[in-house]
Amino acid sequence: MEQKQKIIRTYFRKLGLEPRLADVYLCLFTGGAMSISELARRADMERTQIYRLLDDLKMAALIEVDTHYKRQVLRAAPIENLQLLVTKKEQELAELQADLPNLAAMLEGSALEREATHIQFYQGIDGVKQMLWNETRTNTDTLSILNATIQMNTDQKFFERWALRLNEQNVQHRSLVNDDFLQSQQQGVLRHITNQLENWQARYVSDSLLxxxxSTIIYDNVVAFFDWKDGQIFGIEIHNPAIAAVQRNLFEMLWQQASQIKS
Incomplete structure (x- = not known):
């Protein structure tokens, strides 16, 4: 009985019906015709609650009511009557499907009205990992200014997934790096970290130049800054096309002045 009640409750809920309606219907279905008082007693509900639920069952065509000498007798209608509700749901779903393109077009038209700038703050190693993973959704090449390798500051499993995703998308990478980066890169070699980003170019920037x-990463309309020195691990994403454009221009100026890295 409990399993049957659970199944019927679930089905009623999917149709947008209150689960207690399933309890009342099942009570009538298994107990046969009965009065409201008897139904309230068997269903263990107040009569006022039964009256409200009966109205909903009538609207769903799930009960039949006979009147005998001012006394109402209730019985469960065929469960197949739910087909009316199923058909109604199908019609509503079809209407929603038909209206979706218009809704999407309306929102697309107002997209430019949204706030152009969005700033997101991240904290801790998991926060920085999320920032890096956001980069894998880029639609443009990535530019970066790095003072440490990604491998040294994330676990190996994450780095492999991150690099693989970017490689699969054939993302082009250019990085400006300093002595700290080259030192961490050498430590990575000593730790036998051999997984690398494909399509990656790097040039050296001295401290006197910059x-x-x-570390900074630029992609799409996003500029991401993150740091993990002195025990403070945090990052900031700035979503703004104008700021991203300026950072790209600065990167290109530095790229021309940076030195080739000797292998």
């Missing part, structure tokens, strides 16, 4: 106290 000190790099933190």
């Amino acid at each position: 000190p790099i106290p933190h």
Whole structure:
């Protein structure tokens, strides 16, 4: 009985019907015709609650009511009557499907009205991992200014997934790096970290040309800054096309002045 009740409750809920309606219907279905008082007693509900539920069952065509000498007798209608509700749901779903393109077009038209700038703050190693994973959704090449390798500051499993995703998308990468990066890269070699990004170019920037106290990644309309020195691991994403464009221009100027890295 409990399993049957659970199944019927679930089906009623999918149709947008209150689960207690299933309890009342099942009570009538298994107990046969009965009065409202008897139904309230068997269903263990107040009569006022039964009256409200009966109205909903009538609208769903799930009960039949006979009147005998001012006394109402209730019985369960065939469960097949739910087909009316199923058909109604199908019609509503078809209407929703038909209206979706118009809704999408309306929102697309107002997209430019949304706030152009969005700033997101991340904290901890998991937060920085999320920032890096956001990069895998890029629609453009990525530019970065790095003071440490990604491998040294994330676990190997994450780095492999991150690099694989970017490689699968054939993303082109260019990076400006400093002495700290080259040192961490050498440590990675000593730790036998051999997984690499494909399509990656790097040039060296001396501290006299540009000190790099933190790392920066530029992609799409996003500029991401992150740092994990001195025990403070945090990152900031700025979503703004104008800021991203300026950072790209600065990167290109530095790229021309940076040195080739000797292998």
